[in-house]
Amino acid sequence: GESVGLHLPTLSVQEGDNSIINCAYSNSASDYFIWYKQESGKGPQFIIDIRSNMDKRQGQRVTVLLNKTVKHLSLQIAATQPGDSAVYFCAEILVNRGFKTIFGAGTRLFVKA
Amino acid sequence: DVKVTQSSRYLVKRTGEKVFLECVQDMDHENMFWYRQDPGLGLRLIYFSYDVKMKEKGDIPEGYSVSREKKERFSLILESASTNQTSMYLCASSLSGGSNEQFFGPGTRLTVL
Numbered sequence: 001g002e003s004v005g006l007h008l009p010t011l012s013v014q015e016g017d018n019s020i021i022n023c024a025y026s027n028s029a030s031d032y033f034i035w036y037k038q039e040s041g042k043g044p045q046f047i048i049d050i051r052s053n054m055d056k057r058q059g060q061r062v063t064v065l066l067n068k069t070v071k072h073l074s075l076q077i078a079a080t081q082p083g084d085s086a087v088y089f090c091a092e093i094l095v096n097r098g099f100k101t102i103f104g105a106g107t108r109l110f111v112k113a
Numbered sequence: 114d115v116k117v118t119q120s121s122r123y124l125v126k127r128t129g130e131k132v133f134l135e136c137v138q139d140m141d142h143e144n145m146f147w148y149r150q151d152p153g154l155g156l157r158l159i160y161f162s163y164d165v166k167m168k169e170k171g172d173i174p175e176g177y178s179v180s181r182e183k184k185e186r187f188s189l190i191l192e193s194a195s196t197n198q199t200s201m202y203l204c205a206s207s208l209s210g211g212s213n214e215q216f217f218g219p220g221t222r223l224t225v226l
Contacts, residue, residue, distance in 0.1 A: 009153075034214060043117070043203050043217030044156070089155060099144075099213050103156040 012110040019077040021107050023090035026071065031095040035064060035075045038087045038106070047075070047088075077109075085111045116140070117218035119204050125224045132191040134221050136204030142216070143209045145187035147171075147179060150201040150220070162187055163209070194225045 013019045025033070032051040036044035050057045050064045050073075057064050063076040073090050087106040094100045120135035136145065144163055148156040148171075158171030160179040168179050176198060180188045187206075191198055201222050205215040 041219070043205070043219050044215075045217070046214045049214065093213055101158070101213065101215065103148075105153055105155040 009105070010108045010110065012112060013080050014112050015080060015082060017080055019075075019080045019084065019109060019111075021075045021077075021088050021090075021109065023073040023075075023104055024071060025073060025090070025092050025102075027092060027094065027102070028068070028071065029094060029096060030092040032093050033064070033066065033073050034091045034093065034101075035062075035073075036089045036091060036103075037084075038089065040086075044089055080109075080111050082111050082113060085109055117204055117206055117216050119202075119218040119221050121221050122219060123222050123224075125226065126191075126194050127226050128195060130191075130194050130225075132194050132223065132225075134189040134191075134202055134204075134223070136187045136189070136206075136218055137185050138187075138204075138206040138216070139185065140206070140208075140216070141184065142206035143184075144207045144213075144215075145181065146205040146207075146215065147177075147187065147189045148203045148205065149173070149198075150203055156203065159189065194223075196225050199223060199225045 034049040035047040037047050038044040048059045048064050061078045065074045087108045089106045090104045092102045117138045126132050146161040147159045150156050157173050159177050162168045162181040178190045201220050203220045204218040207215045
């Protein structure tokens with residue numbers, strides 16, 4: 001079946017260090033992927049996306065890497081800050097299925113001061 | 114900025130009650146979604162709508178119905194609330210095409226006693 005999963009449910013990093021959040025997906029027909037950030041008491045917010053024909057995309061302090069060979073997606077956060085503490089979700093978009101979006105279970109990132 | 118609002122942040126209902134959750138978006142988005150979010154399960158799609166008066170079942174539609182009479186408003190209805198419907202409910206909207214980034218509301222935490 002389809003699934004978008006995360007390797008670790010929680011991740012704890014020191015402030016200033018880099019964070020890497022991983023995601024495995026099972027549907028090779030996906031067209032692109034989105035990372036969302038959900039802070040406590042709020043709905044998820046878009047961070048960055050990547051199309052399936054790319055293997056890397058950079059934003060401000062964030063980089064998403066896509067390895068289609070092993071169906072793996074990662075979000076890298078540089079110089080992690082306390083404000084980065086949140087739950088991070090990867091999501092898989094299937095254009096040939098009416099843009100169906102499949103969300104992973106989420107990884108909680110704790111940033112230690 | 115896109116704004117998605119939900120009628121209540123917290124709601125407590127009794128088993129068997131009919132419950133209405135309202136969602137309004139102000140950016141003329143075609144697509145609207147209702148998810149429930151439970152610990153360890155991520156976001157699961159209940160229903161979605163691609164146009165006014167149009168609705169499609171998501172992954173877990175049982176026990177729910179929806180209504181989209183106006184483009185900006187998407188309602189989730191629990192005909193007879195049950196305790197297993199205690200959850201966080203998230204509404205989202207998106208434009209058709211493009212990256213299909215979804216914009217989320219703040220969520221409604223529903224408790225069914």
